[in-house]
Amino acid sequence: xxxxxxxxxxxxxxxxxxxxxxxxxxxxxxxxxxxxxxxxxxxxxxxxxxxxxxxxxxxxxxxxxxxxxxxxxxxxxxxxxxxxxxxxxxxxxxxxxxxxxxxxxxxxxxxxxxxxxxxxxxxxxxxxxxxxxxxxxxxxxxxxxxxxxxxxxxxxxxxxxxxxxxxxxxxxxxxxxxxxxxxxxxxxxxxxxxxxxxxxxxxxxxxxxxxxxxxxxxxxxxxx
Amino acid sequence: xxxxxxxxxxxxxxxxxxxxxxxxxxxxxxxxxxxxxxxxxxxxxxxxxxxxxxxxxxxxxxxxxxxxxxxxxxxxxxxxxxxxxxxxxxxxxxxxxxxxxxxxxxxxxxxxxxxxxxxxxxxxxxxxxxxxxxxxxxxxxxxxxxxxxxxxxxxxxxxxxxxxxxxxxxxxxxxxxxxxxxxxxxxxxxxxxxxxxxxxxxxxxxxxxxxxxxxxxxxxxxxx
DNA sequence: ATAAAAGTTCATGTTTAGTTCATAGAACTT
DNA sequence: AAGTTCTATGAACTAAACATGAACTTTTAT
Numbered sequence: 001x002x003x004x005x006x007x008x009x010x011x012x013x014x015x016x017x018x019x020x021x022x023x024x025x026x027x028x029x030x031x032x033x034x035x036x037x038x039x040x041x042x043x044x045x046x047x048x049x050x051x052x053x054x055x056x057x058x059x060x061x062x063x064x065x066x067x068x069x070x071x072x073x074x075x076x077x078x079x080x081x082x083x084x085x086x087x088x089x090x091x092x093x094x095x096x097x098x099x100x101x102x103x104x105x106x107x108x109x110x111x112x113x114x115x116x117x118x119x120x121x122x123x124x125x126x127x128x129x130x131x132x133x134x135x136x137x138x139x140x141x142x143x144x145x146x147x148x149x150x151x152x153x154x155x156x157x158x159x160x161x162x163x164x165x166x167x168x169x170x171x172x173x174x175x176x177x178x179x180x181x182x183x184x185x186x187x188x189x190x191x192x193x194x195x196x197x198x199x200x201x202x203x204x205x206x207x208x209x210x211x212x213x214x215x216x217x218x219x220x221x222x223x224x
Numbered sequence: 225x226x227x228x229x230x231x232x233x234x235x236x237x238x239x240x241x242x243x244x245x246x247x248x249x250x251x252x253x254x255x256x257x258x259x260x261x262x263x264x265x266x267x268x269x270x271x272x273x274x275x276x277x278x279x280x281x282x283x284x285x286x287x288x289x290x291x292x293x294x295x296x297x298x299x300x301x302x303x304x305x306x307x308x309x310x311x312x313x314x315x316x317x318x319x320x321x322x323x324x325x326x327x328x329x330x331x332x333x334x335x336x337x338x339x340x341x342x343x344x345x346x347x348x349x350x351x352x353x354x355x356x357x358x359x360x361x362x363x364x365x366x367x368x369x370x371x372x373x374x375x376x377x378x379x380x381x382x383x384x385x386x387x388x389x390x391x392x393x394x395x396x397x398x399x400x401x402x403x404x405x406x407x408x409x410x411x412x413x414x415x416x417x418x419x420x421x422x423x424x425x426x427x428x429x430x431x432x433x434x435x436x437x438x439x440x441x442x443x444x445x446x447x448x
Numbered sequence: 449a450t451a452a453a454a455g456t457t458c459a460t461g462t463t464t465a466g467t468t469c470a471t472a473g474a475a476c477t478t
Numbered sequence: 479a480a481g482t483t484c485t486a487t488g489a490a491c492t493a494a495a496c497a498t499g500a501a502c503t504t505t506t507a508t
Contacts, residue, residue, distance in 0.1 A: 189496090189497095192496065192497065192498085193497090193498080195497090196497065196498065196499095212495095212496070212497090214494095214495065214496075215494095215495075
C-alpha cells in the first residue's frame with residue numbers, strides 16, 4: 001500500500017483530506033508544517049506528498065525545493081489558495097507535479113493522487129523480464145541471449161510502458177500523458193514516430209510485437 | 225459518445241471550453257443564455273451541462289432549478305466568478321453537482337467532467353457480458369469461447385448500443401444521434417450498411433441476433 | 449563551441465474505415 | 479395481384495487513421 005504524507009496547517013482541511021485518503025485505502029501520515037514534514041520524511045518511506053503552499057515556518061514551495069535537492073523524487077501535489085498562472089508556474093518550477101486550488105473537491109483530489117501514483121510507479125518498477133529478454137530502466141537497455149540493445153530514453157520509456165502491461169491498449173494520449181507528462185502539448189504523431197523507430201530496432205526480437213489497434217492506439221503482445 | 229451542453233454568454237470562454245471538450249472526444253453543443261439552453265435541451269439528449277452562473281435573461285441557478293423541477297437529472301457543472309461559500313451553497317441547493325471558480329483551468333475542468341460522468345454511471349458501462357460472450361469497449365472486441373472478433377469502431381459502437389438494451393427497438397435516427405452524434409447529417413442508409421456488415425461477421429455467433437423491425441428500426445434479441 | 453544524438457514536426461503516401469448510391473428484393477396495402 | 483414502401487446489398491467513392499522519410503530543433507557530450 002502507498003504511504004501519503006499530508007502537510008497542511010489547517011487541522012480541518014488536513015483531517016478531511018486524511019479521511020478521504022484512508023477511506024480509499026491509503027496509509028496516511030501528516031504534518032502541520034514544513035519542518036514536521038521533513039522529520040516524517042526522515043523516518044518513513046513516503047510515496048506521495050500533498051502539501052499546502054501557505055504554511056508557517058517552512059512553506060510548501062520551499063519544502064518542495066528542499067526535498068528535490070535532497071534527492072527525494074516522490075510526486076508532490078500542491079494545494080493553493082491562489083489561482084494565478086504565476087503560482088502555477090512557480091509551483092511546477094520548484095518541483096511540484098500537480099496542484100489544486102482551494103476549495104478542494106475530494107473526488108478530484110483522489111483522482112489526482114491516483115494519477116500521480118500511477119505515473120510514478122512507472123519509474124519504480126525498474127526492470128521487466130520476459131522469456132530470455134530483460135529491460136533495465138537504469139541503463140535503458142534491452143538484453144537478449146545474444147545482444148544488448150541500448151535505446152534512446154523516450155524510445156525506451158515507450159517500450160517499457162507498453163511491455164509493463166502486455167495486451168493492454170494504450171491510446172496516444174495516455175502514452176503522452178504518462179511518458180511526456182500530463183502537461184505535454186506535443187503532436188500525437190510523435191508517438192507514431194517513436195513506435196516506428198522502435199519497430200525498426202526490434203525486428204530481430206522474437207519475444208513480442210508492437211501492434212497497432214486502429215482507432216485506439218498501440219499495444220505490445222507476447223509471441224506465443 | 226457524450227453530449228455536453230456548454231451554456232456561457234462570454235464567447236471566448238465558451239469557445240475555449242468547447243475546444244478542450246471536443247479535443248477530449250466529447251460532442252459539444254452550446255448556448256449563450258438560459259433560454260437558449262432550454263431550447264437545446266428540448267431537442268437533444270444531453271449527458272452533462274456546464275453553465276455559467278451569471279447570464280442574461282435566465283441565469284445559471286434559475287436554469288438549474290428549472291431543469292431539476294422539469295425532471296432532468298444529468299450532472300451539472302457550474303462556473304462562477306464569485307468565490308464565497310454562500311455561492312457554493314446556493315449552487316448545490318439548487319441542484320448543481322459541482323462547481324468551478326473562474327479563471328478555469330482546463331485540465332481541472334476535464335477532470336471534473338469525467339468524474340461527473342463516471343459518477344453518473346453513464347461512463348461506466350464499458351463492457352457487456354452475455355452468456356459466453358463479452359464485448360469490450362476498450363479494445364473494440366467481441367470475445368467468445370473460441371474466437372476474438374476485432375471490429376471497426378462504428379460497427380462496434382452500433383453493436384454495443386443495440387446489445388446495451390436487448391429487445392429495445394432503436395430507430396435509425398436514434399442510432400445516428402447516439403453513435404454518430406447529434407449533428408450528424410449522414411444518410412440513414414449508412415446504418416443499414418453497418419448492420420449488414422455486422423450480420424456478416426456475426427453469423428457464427430449464437431448468443432443473439434440483430435432483427436429488423438420494419439418501419440421502425442433494429443433491435444438485438446437474445447437467443448433462447 | 450561544435451558535433452553528434454535524440455527528439456519533434458511536417459508533408460506525403462498507404463491502408464482501412466466509413467459513406468453514398470443505385471438496384472434488387474421483401475413486406476405491407478388495398 | 480399490382481402497386482407502394484421499406485430494407486438489403488454490392489460497389490464506387492470519400493474520409494480518416496496510420497506509416498514513413500526527411501527536415502528541423504533541442505539536448506547532450508566532448
